[in-house]
Each structure stands twice: as C-alpha cells, then as structure tokens.
Amino acid sequence: MDQKDIKFRCHGVQVYYGDTHAIKDVDVDIEDKTVTAFIGPSGCGKSTFLRCLNRMNDTIASCRVEGDIRLDDEDIYHRDVDPVQLRAKVGMVFQKPNPFPKSIYDNVAYGPKIHGLAKNKAGLDEIVEKSLRRAALWDEVKDRLDTPGTGLSGGQQQRLCIARAVATEPEVLLMDEPCSALDPIATAQVEELIDELKQRFSVVIVTHSMQQAARVSQKTAFFHLGNLVEYDDTNSIFTNPQDPRTESYITGRIG
Amino acid sequence: MPVIWIIVAVLAIAGAGYILGRQRALARAGGDRRELHSLPSYYGSNVALKVAVPSFLLLIAWMIVQPFVVENAVSGMIPQSEIDEGSSLGLVMAEVRRAATGLENAVAQGVITEDFARNARADITDITQRLKDAGQIVTSDITQTILHAAQRYRLLSATGDMMMAIAVLLVALAGALWGLRESVPLFRARNAVERVMRAILVAAASVAILTTLGIVLSLIFNTIEFFRLYPAWDFFTGTNWAPSFSGRGGSSELGVLPLLWGTFYISLIALLVAVPIGLFSAIYLSEYASKHVRSIAKPMIEVLAGIPTIVYGLFALLTVGPLLLAVFGKEGLGWMQAGTAVMTAGLVMGVMLIPFVSSLSDDIINSVPQALRDGSFGLGATKSETIRQVVLPAALPGIVGAILLAASRAIGETMIVVLGAGAAARLSLNPFEAMTTVTAKIVSQLTGDADFASPEALVAFALGMTLFVITLGLNVLALYIVRKYREQYE
Amino acid sequence: MTNASLNTGGEAPKRSLRAQDALTKRRNAAERRFKAYGMAAIAVGLFFLAVLAVSIVRSGAPAFTRTVVEVELTVSPADIDAAESQLFKTKAYQDLFVAALDRQLTNNGVEVAFDPKAIERLLGKVGSTMREFYQANPAKVGKPVKFELAAASRVDRYLNGELTRDAIQDSRFMMKTDLDLVDVMVDTGVMKSSFNWTFITGADSGVDNPGGAGIGASVVGSFFMMLVVLVLSLPIGVAASIYLEEFAPQNRFTDLIEVNISNLAAVPSIVFGILGLAVFIQFMHLPQSAPLVGGLVLTLMTLPTIIISTRASLKAVPPSIRDAALGVGASKMQSVFHHVLPLAMPGILTGTIIGLAQALGETAPLLLIGMVGFVARGYPDGVVSGFVDPNSAMPAQIYTWAARADASFYEKAWGGIIVLLAFLLTMNIIAIILRRRFERRW
Structure with missing residues (x-):
C-alpha cells in the first residue's frame, strides 16, 4: 500500500462532558482517500471523537475539547476558524437518516445553496444530479425529485443524506454508524457506495459491526473506554491485534 | 326543610350505612375478614353509595322539575287581561316569583306572620309597603291577582319542597336497606363499588359534553328567537349597527x-x-x-x-x-x-x-x-x-x-x-x-x-x-x- | 456510475480555514442580524412588561393612601343639647367642628379666615358624621375625641399634583379659595396623608363618592366564587381526567369527550358568560349577581384547563407503578386511587391553583351574569348568603370603576389591579413552591 497524504492530525485530544472525561489523550492520523473505521463497544467515545473532527460538539453546551486537531495542518479549534467553513469541508452523515422535511431536490441542493456553489439554476441542477448519481440514488428518484425526502425508504433516505453531504464537495466525509438503522440490502448498497467515495474523499466511519469495518475500511482504530487502544491497517487489526483488549473485542469476548 | 339539611341528612344516612354495612359484613363472616370477598370497607362503601347516589340524583331532578310544574300550575291563574300592553306572561311570572320570595323572606324575618303571608289581600292591606320595609325588592304595587298567584306559588313550592324532602329521605333509607341486605361475605362488594365509581368518573368526563351542549342550545334557542323578531338576512348583510334603546325594536x-x-x-x-x-x-x-x-x-x-x-x-x-x-x-x-x-x-x-x-x-x-x-x-x-x-x-x-x-x-x-x-x-x-x-x-x-x-x-x-x-x-x-x-x- | 462522472466537479482552490471568504462574512453578518432580531423581540416583550408594571404601580399606589384631616375636640352634653334643639342639627354639629378646627389652627400660630361651606366641600358632611358618632357612642360625650375625616378626592388629586390650582374652576365641588385652607392645614399638620384602610376593607361607593370606594366586598365575592370553583372543578376535573387517562376505551364516546375538552379550552370566555346567563339565570332562575352563579360559570371555564394539566400529571406517572400495583393483585381502580393519584397529586394541585388564578382574573363572563355595576351594601352576614347574595368580584369591580365617568375612580381601578395581582402572585408562588417541593423526575 502506497503512502498517502495525512488529512487529519490529532494529538493529545481530550473531551469532557461536564465532569465526565469522555476522550482520553487520543493521537491519530487520518489519511486522505482512505476509509478509516472507528470501532469499539458502546460508549467508548468513538462517535464523540468523530464529532470533534467537524466541531459538531460545539452544539453541545457542556462539551469541552482540548488538544490539537489539524486539518491540512490547520488547527480547526483555532479561534479564527469559522466552524461553518470547516463543516463545508468536513461533511457528516448521521446514524439515523435525517432528510429535511423538504423535497429530494431541495435536500441535496441545500448545501450548495448555502455555500454558494452554483452559479445558476442549471448549475444547481447539475450538482444535484451529480451528487445523487454519486450516492447511487439518481435512477431511483430522478422522476420524483419534488416529492418529500421523508417519503423514501430507510436505505434511500440514508443515501439521500450521503448525496446531500457530498453535494457540498467536502474533503472529508464523517459517517456515524450510517448503516445501523438499515436492513442488510440497504447496508450493502451503502457500503458499496463508501468504497466508491474513497476515491475522492477521505472517509471516516464509526461502526458497531466489525464485519463492516473489515469490509469497507483500510485503516481501523479501536476505542475502549475513551482510549484509543490500537490504530493500524485494517488487516493487521483483524488478523494480528497487538493489544489483548483489541483481541478480546474482535473475538467477541468484550463489547 | 332547606336543601342543605336534606343533603346533610342523606350524608348522615350514608355515613351510618357505611358503618352498619361494614359491621354486618364482618359479623356475617364471623369476625374473620379473610372470609369476605372484598375488604370490609367496600361493604360499607357499597351501602353508602347506594344511599347517596340515587337520593342525590332524585334531589337534583326534583329541583329542576318542580319550578316548571309549579310555574305551570300558577300561570294558569293569570288572566290574559292582567298582562299589560307590551308585557308578557314571562314578565308577570317573574313578578309573581319576586313577590313570593318577598313573602317568604318577610316571614323569615318575622316582619309578617305566616298567616298574614298566606291570606293577605293586596287591595285591603299595605302588603307592598310592608314588604318594601322588610328590604324586599318588589314592584311598586302588587295587584291582587299577582299576590294571589304569589301566595299560591309559595304554597305549592312549600308543598313541593316538603314532598321532595320526604321522597329523597325515603329513597336514601331504601338504598340503605338494599345495601345492607347485600352485605354478606359472598357479595362482590369491591366490584359493585368500582362499577359505581366508574360510572361517576364517566359522568364527570361527560360534563365537557354537557357544557358544549349547554352553550350550543342556549345560543341556538335565543338566536332563533332573535331571527323571529329581526330578519336574519338583514343581520348578516347589514352594514349599519344602530340599536335603539328607547323604543321596542322596529327602529333598530x-x-x-x-x-x-x-x-x-x-x-x-x-x-x-x-x-x-x-x-x-x-x-x-x-x-x-x-x-x-x-x-x-x-x-x-x-x-x-x-x-x-x-x-x-x-x-x-x-x-x-x-x-x-x-x-x-x-x-x-x-x-x-x-x-x-x-x-x-x-x-x-x-x-x-x-x-x-x-x-x-x-x-x-x-x-x-x-x-x-x-x-x-x-x-x-x-x-x-x-x-x-x-x-x-x-x-x-x-x-x-x-x-x-x-x-x-x-x-x-x-x-x-x-x-x-x-x-x-x-x-x-x-x-x-x-x-x-x-x-x-x-x-x-x-x-x-x-x-x-x-x-x-x-x-x-x-x-x-x-x-x-x-x-x-x-x-x-x-x-x-x-x-x-x-x-x-x- | 463511472469515474468520468465523479470527476466533473472542479477542484476547489485550497483556502485557509482561518480566512473568511466574502460569502462566509455575509453569512455571518446575516447570522448576527438574525440573532439580534431575536434579542430585540425578547427586549420588546420585557419592555412592555416593564411599562405595564410601572404604570400599574405608579397609577395604583395613590389608591392606598388618602388625605385626612385630624381634629381633636371635646363636645360637652350642653353642646349636644344645644345642637339637638336646633332646626338644622347637623349644621350645629358642623359649627362645633369648625370652631375646633379654627382653635387648632390658631394654636399652631395660623390665623386664617375660611368659609364654613369650604369644610363641606373639602371634607363632606362633617356634621352628620359627628352626630351619628355621638348617637352611637353616648359615653364619649364630654371626653376628647379625635376625628379623622377623609378629604374629598379633588383634594387628593390637588396634593399629588394631578390637579393644579389653575385647572380648578370654581364650582360647588371646589372653589379656588378652598385651596388656601388646604395649604394651611397641610402646613400645620392638621391635614395629612394616611393609609387608606377603607380601600382595602370597604365596599364600592356610589358614583359620586370616589373617596369612599373600597375593594374589600368584592374580594369577599371573589373568595366565595373561588370556593365554588375549587369545590366543583377539582373533583370533577380529577374524576374526568382519571377516566380519560386510565379507563376510557378507544371509542367514539371517548373521542367526543376529548374533542369537546380541547374545543372548550379555546372557546372565548364571553361565550361562557352567555351560557351562564341563559342556563343558570334564565332557565334555572338562580339569583343574578350571585357568587354561586359566577362560580358555576368559572367552573365550567376552568375545567378544561384543570383536566388538561391533571392528565399531564397522570401521564407523567410511569406505567411501571401501575404494573407493580396490578402485579400484587390490586384492581385497576385500586392501582389508580392508591398509587397513581397520590403520586400525581402535586402536579394536579399545581394545575388547579393555576386554573383558579386564571378564573380569579376573568372578567367578561361576570359582566353578563350581572356581577357588575353593583354597589354592595355591607358584607354578607351568613356563610350561605355569601354564596347567593348579590356581590361583585375583584375584576368586575375594577371594570366598574374603569367604566365610570369620574376620573377619580381610575386610581381606584389601578389600586384594585394591584390587589388582584397580589392575589394572583401569591397563588402562582404557591404553585411554584408546590412544584419545586414535590416535583418528581422519573
């Protein structure tokens, strides 16, 4: 495997929720054009850490983040950084599909509109179609772009959310257990999609399912009780874990 | 007997029924409450409810119906000639009611005797003045017809009240007997009580429906009455609002x-x-x-x-x-x-x-x-x-x-x-x-x-x-x- | 999907996160504007609240004080006999008073000539007040008595600056020259301001006597009404809520009740007044202007509020409690009355108090059932007559004053509002304390 650019460099990251110490001194480097999986038992902090990467934790009043997180060598927690601009670069897809109560078209067009990415209506149409194609949803919805996004099936909704996220041309795509609310067929579709997305984006995915991590990711980080226990190539983690906790988890003894 | 005393009496019978029912059920079970189907208090409550619910229902029904019966009987006494131009039977009856209340209160104050209230004649006594002196609000001059009607009204009401008291108390006592007879160990007192409780809950919830019904009916009847006097079309399409206060309709x-x-x-x-x-x-x-x-x-x-x-x-x-x-x-x-x-x-x-x-x-x-x-x-x-x-x-x-x-x-x-x-x-x-x-x-x-x-x-x-x-x-x-x-x- | 389609999007030039581009600046400016609108809205709301509070306190406070003239005099039995033998008896008493006042002013080193008529204009019928006093208290004859007489409302308004000397036109109510006497009496301390107990305890006065108007009788009327509302609406409301929340099956009857309750909650209060007028007064011949009828109307109005809040409290009790009771063999009724209801009680009481507070301030329905424009003569003498004797209620009394032509009553209306709000505040504080104290989080 050839050496890739590092997208995110995280050093000594601590997260507190009020008095609870949720993330303890995590160091991790996330590569560009790679799928990185965060695995670990419930409550281990993997989602919290993911939300640090685009400052979604800012919306939670009691949350405090310390340490150094750099995107392309820029500190994203620097006081001059506008989280709005950051999030345009670091998109996010959530656990439960959360399409806006608007039409499919408006759902996808929302990001480009607010970031001023399209020159005109035609440009917007183009972005919407391109994004829906990227999310492998175009053929299913092209005839009903003006129907509510909430009327789609669960799997379609989640792909719509992915289309919505890629429409803003982010550099990194964060996915917080994107398949946990989906059935196996929809899951397979989304996983296939993730594999294609990595050609353009750096993808970070939080998942409960070790199989999913093994299937889609190239790098895997194992979190346990707020600590980053092990971070390595996915193959190494699953075939030759260094830490006994990792081994216990992937063999199903803790979790 | 004032209503309040009837209520107190019914409550007293209910209270006594509660104690007796409880005791009787326990006694029948040989003092062993485990022999009873329900807790002893349910036997008591059963008796109390059987006293209170029917008698209060009767009381309320009687109080609603009686004025109509009395009114009907008395209004027959008012000849058409007594109703002034521009007045109505309703207004005269209101006067009769006021006079009757006046008499009642005056007797209660001791200003006039019971005998006087019953038999006085307006044309030969100063009854209007005496009622006014007693602080009663009556019309300037009570005519003999009205006084006579009022006396009759008062008499009928008193008789009605007396009959009501007797009937309600009889119902209460019958309820007590019925409940007491039921107070035997095998009787499912809890279920009986809970059925009544449930009915009370339903009745309480129905007050909302009754209120709406009351609103709708009181609006509809009076609105129809209004449209009889004033054309509905003019009301809904009229662009002028100028009620007259002096005359009686027409010019408004x-x-x-x-x-x-x-x-x-x-x-x-x-x-x-x-x-x-x-x-x-x-x-x-x-x-x-x-x-x-x-x-x-x-x-x-x-x-x-x-x-x-x-x-x-x-x-x-x-x-x-x-x-x-x-x-x-x-x-x-x-x-x-x-x-x-x-x-x-x-x-x-x-x-x-x-x-x-x-x-x-x-x-x-x-x-x-x-x-x-x-x-x-x-x-x-x-x-x-x-x-x-x-x-x-x-x-x-x-x-x-x-x-x-x-x-x-x-x-x-x-x-x-x-x-x-x-x-x-x-x-x-x-x-x-x-x-x-x-x-x-x-x-x-x-x-x-x-x-x-x-x-x-x-x-x-x-x-x-x-x-x-x-x-x-x-x-x-x-x-x-x-x-x-x-x-x-x- | 092809690679070609993936690459159609142009590569955006790299930009530092720390440099805000023009669009972001614009968006952030819009953000700040939007936030400012929100703050402005809050500020406007609070501003109105402040204006309201200030105008209530400023305009209402004078209602609680009044101007009195305090004169001490001793009337001998001979004076009484002399006065009683005259044709105008009260005039004779008044002369006694004027003499005493004159003496008191002279003792203070002021010589002032005044028209005895001025006393009548400033202090009302002093003579008859004195005569009544001595007839009621013969023992006081020959002993020094301190008379405290309320000044006319125009004097009040002159003293607190509402009425200037120039604005006064000579009339039978007040002459410009009377003000000289007022000034002298104020300077010598004969005339002073004192707390207006009449306002707190008294009944409404006639239209020509704003000084003697009090809110006390209508407080009593309101109290009797609230008693009726409490006694009826709490049990009926709780019973209805228990039925709907715990027992009602899913059927059309239940739906009908639910629809009725939610609609009644939004029916204008004046319509309840029409209901009360038509059903309770026209149809059932209950007495007009009686707190009983007012209470009945307000009960019907308050019920939806109480039912809605009671149901919320019942719903807040977790189902596990019911299951636990049913699990040990309690009947459904027992589980509700032994476990759910006691746990929901603080919430129910809080809701009831808030419902009562709402009912206490309600005016419109009371106007229709005649609890307005009524001058109560003294207090109801028995408990029962308190419910059926004509009376007013606080908000209706305030309306009566506000609707009178004499501007002196406005001050009373504001003062009445202070009393009304004091009651509401107390009730709400009790509700808040109840909630803080007993609120249970499941």
Whole structure:
C-alpha cells in the first residue's frame, strides 16, 4: 500500500462532558482517500471523537475539547476558524437518516445553496444530479425529485443524506454508524457506495459491526473506554491485534 | 326543610350505612375478614353509595322539575287581561316569583306572620309597603291577582319542597336497606363499588359534553328567537349597527358587518404585533439563549400571559390610549380623535398574545428533532440558516396552528376591546378610529337596560353564535392543518 | 456510475480555514442580524412588561393612601343639647367642628379666615358624621375625641399634583379659595396623608363618592366564587381526567369527550358568560349577581384547563407503578386511587391553583351574569348568603370603576389591579413552591 497524504492530525485530544472525561489523550492520523473505521463497544467515545473532527460538539453546551486537531495542518479549534467553513469541508452523515422535511431536490441542493456553489439554476441542477448519481440514488428518484425526502425508504433516505453531504464537495466525509438503522440490502448498497467515495474523499466511519469495518475500511482504530487502544491497517487489526483488549473485542469476548 | 339539611341528612344516612354495612359484613363472616370477598370497607362503601347516589340524583331532578310544574300550575291563574300592553306572561311570572320570595323572606324575618303571608289581600292591606320595609325588592304595587298567584306559588313550592324532602329521605333509607341486605361475605362488594365509581368518573368526563351542549342550545334557542323578531338576512348583510334603546325594536338596525370588521381589524393588528415578536422570542429562547438567560427571560415573558385581561383593558384605556393620542392625536399627527381606537386595542392585545405565540412556538420548535439540526450543521449551515431553512419549515404546521389559535383568542377577547376600542360601530380603514367588536357589543347589549325579550338584547345571542362559530372554525382548521402536515412528513 | 462522472466537479482552490471568504462574512453578518432580531423581540416583550408594571404601580399606589384631616375636640352634653334643639342639627354639629378646627389652627400660630361651606366641600358632611358618632357612642360625650375625616378626592388629586390650582374652576365641588385652607392645614399638620384602610376593607361607593370606594366586598365575592370553583372543578376535573387517562376505551364516546375538552379550552370566555346567563339565570332562575352563579360559570371555564394539566400529571406517572400495583393483585381502580393519584397529586394541585388564578382574573363572563355595576351594601352576614347574595368580584369591580365617568375612580381601578395581582402572585408562588417541593423526575 502506497503512502498517502495525512488529512487529519490529532494529538493529545481530550473531551469532557461536564465532569465526565469522555476522550482520553487520543493521537491519530487520518489519511486522505482512505476509509478509516472507528470501532469499539458502546460508549467508548468513538462517535464523540468523530464529532470533534467537524466541531459538531460545539452544539453541545457542556462539551469541552482540548488538544490539537489539524486539518491540512490547520488547527480547526483555532479561534479564527469559522466552524461553518470547516463543516463545508468536513461533511457528516448521521446514524439515523435525517432528510429535511423538504423535497429530494431541495435536500441535496441545500448545501450548495448555502455555500454558494452554483452559479445558476442549471448549475444547481447539475450538482444535484451529480451528487445523487454519486450516492447511487439518481435512477431511483430522478422522476420524483419534488416529492418529500421523508417519503423514501430507510436505505434511500440514508443515501439521500450521503448525496446531500457530498453535494457540498467536502474533503472529508464523517459517517456515524450510517448503516445501523438499515436492513442488510440497504447496508450493502451503502457500503458499496463508501468504497466508491474513497476515491475522492477521505472517509471516516464509526461502526458497531466489525464485519463492516473489515469490509469497507483500510485503516481501523479501536476505542475502549475513551482510549484509543490500537490504530493500524485494517488487516493487521483483524488478523494480528497487538493489544489483548483489541483481541478480546474482535473475538467477541468484550463489547 | 332547606336543601342543605336534606343533603346533610342523606350524608348522615350514608355515613351510618357505611358503618352498619361494614359491621354486618364482618359479623356475617364471623369476625374473620379473610372470609369476605372484598375488604370490609367496600361493604360499607357499597351501602353508602347506594344511599347517596340515587337520593342525590332524585334531589337534583326534583329541583329542576318542580319550578316548571309549579310555574305551570300558577300561570294558569293569570288572566290574559292582567298582562299589560307590551308585557308578557314571562314578565308577570317573574313578578309573581319576586313577590313570593318577598313573602317568604318577610316571614323569615318575622316582619309578617305566616298567616298574614298566606291570606293577605293586596287591595285591603299595605302588603307592598310592608314588604318594601322588610328590604324586599318588589314592584311598586302588587295587584291582587299577582299576590294571589304569589301566595299560591309559595304554597305549592312549600308543598313541593316538603314532598321532595320526604321522597329523597325515603329513597336514601331504601338504598340503605338494599345495601345492607347485600352485605354478606359472598357479595362482590369491591366490584359493585368500582362499577359505581366508574360510572361517576364517566359522568364527570361527560360534563365537557354537557357544557358544549349547554352553550350550543342556549345560543341556538335565543338566536332563533332573535331571527323571529329581526330578519336574519338583514343581520348578516347589514352594514349599519344602530340599536335603539328607547323604543321596542322596529327602529333598530342590527347589521353584524361593522362589528365583524372591527373584530378582524383589531385582531389583525394584534397578530401583526404578536406573531413576529412572539416567534422571534421563541426562536431566540429555544435556539440561541443560554440556559441561564432562558431560565430568566422565558418566565418573565410568560408573566404577560398570566396577567388578567382586565389589566390589559385598563392599560389600553388609561396608558396606551393617551400615549397614542399624544403622538397621533391633534397635538401630533392629527390622525386620531380619541384614545380609544383600533390601534390602541390591537396593540395591547398584541402584547397580550406575545407569550401565547411564543410559548406555543417554543414548544413546537423544541419538538423538531435535533437530528435535523445536526444534519444541517453537518453540512456547514449557520444557525440562522438552519433555523430558517430547516427548523421553521419543519415546525411550520405547528406554528400555523399556534397563529390560528392566537387569532381565535384575539377574536374572542373581550375586556381589552370593551375598554380600549371604543363603542362606535363603523366600517373604516383608519386604524386610529374607534371601532367596536362582536364581543364588546355582546357585553353592551346584555348589560344595558334593554328588555330581555327585545331584539336589542337577543341580538347578543346571535352575535355570540357568530363568535362561537368563527372561533370553533378556526380551532378546527388549526387542528386540521396540523394533522395534514404531520401526515405529509410521517 | 463511472469515474468520468465523479470527476466533473472542479477542484476547489485550497483556502485557509482561518480566512473568511466574502460569502462566509455575509453569512455571518446575516447570522448576527438574525440573532439580534431575536434579542430585540425578547427586549420588546420585557419592555412592555416593564411599562405595564410601572404604570400599574405608579397609577395604583395613590389608591392606598388618602388625605385626612385630624381634629381633636371635646363636645360637652350642653353642646349636644344645644345642637339637638336646633332646626338644622347637623349644621350645629358642623359649627362645633369648625370652631375646633379654627382653635387648632390658631394654636399652631395660623390665623386664617375660611368659609364654613369650604369644610363641606373639602371634607363632606362633617356634621352628620359627628352626630351619628355621638348617637352611637353616648359615653364619649364630654371626653376628647379625635376625628379623622377623609378629604374629598379633588383634594387628593390637588396634593399629588394631578390637579393644579389653575385647572380648578370654581364650582360647588371646589372653589379656588378652598385651596388656601388646604395649604394651611397641610402646613400645620392638621391635614395629612394616611393609609387608606377603607380601600382595602370597604365596599364600592356610589358614583359620586370616589373617596369612599373600597375593594374589600368584592374580594369577599371573589373568595366565595373561588370556593365554588375549587369545590366543583377539582373533583370533577380529577374524576374526568382519571377516566380519560386510565379507563376510557378507544371509542367514539371517548373521542367526543376529548374533542369537546380541547374545543372548550379555546372557546372565548364571553361565550361562557352567555351560557351562564341563559342556563343558570334564565332557565334555572338562580339569583343574578350571585357568587354561586359566577362560580358555576368559572367552573365550567376552568375545567378544561384543570383536566388538561391533571392528565399531564397522570401521564407523567410511569406505567411501571401501575404494573407493580396490578402485579400484587390490586384492581385497576385500586392501582389508580392508591398509587397513581397520590403520586400525581402535586402536579394536579399545581394545575388547579393555576386554573383558579386564571378564573380569579376573568372578567367578561361576570359582566353578563350581572356581577357588575353593583354597589354592595355591607358584607354578607351568613356563610350561605355569601354564596347567593348579590356581590361583585375583584375584576368586575375594577371594570366598574374603569367604566365610570369620574376620573377619580381610575386610581381606584389601578389600586384594585394591584390587589388582584397580589392575589394572583401569591397563588402562582404557591404553585411554584408546590412544584419545586414535590416535583418528581422519573
């Protein structure tokens, strides 16, 4: 495997929720054009850490983040950084599909509109179609772009959310257990999609399912009780874990 | 025997029944409560309920029916000749009732003897004067016919009351016997008691239906009566509101349109004030304000909702009106003639509605799932973009519902317009002119000196009906819109 | 999907996160504007609240004080006999008073000539007040008595600056020259301001006597009404809520009740007044202006509020409690009355108090059932008559004053509002304390 650019460099990251110490001194480097999986038992902090990467934790009043997180060598927690601009670069897809109560078209067009990415209506149409194609949803919805996004099936909704996220041309795509609310067929579709997305984006995915991590990711980080226990190539983690906790988890003894 | 004593007696029988029933059940079980089907207290309660429920039902029914029976019997005694020109049987009967009450109270005070009350003749005694001296409110001169009817009325009522007391107490005693006979160990007392309790609960819940029924019936009957005296077409399409107070109908013009216009104009101004302020307050409180600010500002805004409308009315009349007059009146811009105007009432009503709009919207905005906000923030939207383009559209049905409810409240508001809007009914576009509303006219038509059977008083019921239908329609529409939008997003 | 389609999007030039581009600046400016609108809305709301509070306190406070003239005099039995033998007896008493006042002023080193008529204009019928006093208290004859007489409302308004000397036109109510006497009496301390107990305890006066108007009788009327509302609406409301929340099957009857309750909650209060007028007074011949009828109307109005809040409290009790009771063999009724209801009680009481507070301030329905424009003569003498004797209620009394032509009554109306709000505040504080104290989070 050839050496890739590092997208995110995280050093000594601590997260507190009020008095609870949720993330303890995590160091991790996330590569560009790679799928990185965060695995670990419930409550281990993997989602919290993911939300640090685009400052979604800012919306939670009691949350405090310390340490150094750099995107392309820029500190994203620097006081001059506008989280709005950051999030345009670091998109996010959530656990439960959360399409806006608007039409499919408006759902996808929302990001480009607010970031001023399209020159005109035609440009917007183009972005919407391109994004829906990227999310492998175009053929299913092209005839009903003006129907509510909430009327789609669960799997379609989640792909719509992915289309919505890629429409803003982010550099990194964060996915917080994107398949946990989906059935196996929809899951397979989304996983296939993730594999294609990595050609353009750096993808970070939080998942409960070790199989999913093994299937889609190239790098895997194992979190346990707020600590980053092990971070390595996915193959190494699953075939030759260094830490006994990792081994216990992937063999199903803790979790 | 006064009703209160009947009630006390029934309660006493019920209490005694409770103790006896409990004891009897226990005694039958040989003092071993495990032999009983239910707890001993249920046997007691069973007896008590069987005493109280039927006797109270009878009491209420009797009290409702008796006046009609007595009235019927007595009204036959009034010859047609006794009813003056322009009067009616109802008015004469009211006089009879007053005289009867007067006699009753005078006897109670010891001013006249029972014998005198029964047999006095108006033409040879000074009974009117003596009743007046006793502080009773009676007409200037009680005629012999009326006095005779009143005496008869009093006698029949007394007999009726006596029979009622006897009947109710008999029912109570029968209930006690029935309950006591049932107090044997095998009797499922708990189930019996719970059945009655359940019936009581259902009855309590039905009060809501009865209230609506009462509202609808009292409006409908009087409205029909009104339309008999005044053409419905003229009422609904008339553009002039000029009730006459001196004469009896005929010359009055009772067109509802100027009142409806005043109502809608004032409500519109109120909503123009309340909706933006209330909505933005709700947005700020639910999306921006820190916990600390929210915990102070939200209750302070809601204080406005707890203030009685009479306070707002006075505020409009004595503070806002003069203030507006100073700016827009003769000294200022010259648009305003007096402090009471559409603007005054609308403005104050708007202030009253701010917390109404804001707390309803606040609830609705808070119920928009956080996932939608996260989705929008995750795409790099600012807070205001998220609110305007995601949260508000998602909350729209609820907010529309809230605004419609606020509109319905504005239309039904009375005290602010009675004090702040003026009394003149007119169709005008100038918001600085005095206008009046449906509610204000309901008050003025029913609190004036107009005869209750005249169209000038009865029109209030037609106005009430109009008001009821409009507000009901708005409420139903609000609920319908909310439901339809919900279905769309489900 | 092809690679070609993936690459159609142009590569955006790299930009530092720390440099805000023009669009972001614009968006952030819009953000700040939007936030400012929100703050402005809150500020406007609070501003109105402040204006309301200030105008209530400023305009209402004078109602609680009044101007009195305090004169001490001793009337001998001979004076009484002399006065009683005259044709105008009260005039004779008044002369006694004037003499005493003159003496008191002279003792203070002021010589002032005044028209005895001025006393009548300033202090009302002093003579008859004195005569009544001595007839009621013969023992006081020959002993020094301190008379405290309320000044006319115009004097009040002159003293607190509402009425200037120039604005006064000579009339039978007040002459410009009377003000000289007022000034002298104030300077010598004979005339002073004192707390107006009449306002707190008294009944409404006639239209021509704003000084003697009090809110006390209507407080009693309101109290009797609230008693009726409490006694009826709490049990009926709780029973209805228990039925709907715990027992009601899913059927059309239940739906009907639910629809009725939610609609009644939004029916304008004036319509309840019409209901009360038509059903309780026209149809059932209950007495007009009686707190009993007012209470009945307000009960019907308050019921939806109480039912809605009671149902919320019942709903807040977790189902596990019911299951636990049913699990040990309690009947459904027992589980509700032994477990659910006691746990929901603090919430129910809070809701009831808030419902009562709402009812206490309600005016419109009371106007229709005649609890307005009524001058109560003294207090009801029995408990029962308190319910059926004509009386007013606080908000209706305030309305009566506000609707009178004499501006002196406005001050009374504001003062009445202060009393009304004091009651509401107390009730709400009790509700808040109840909630804080007993609120249970499951």
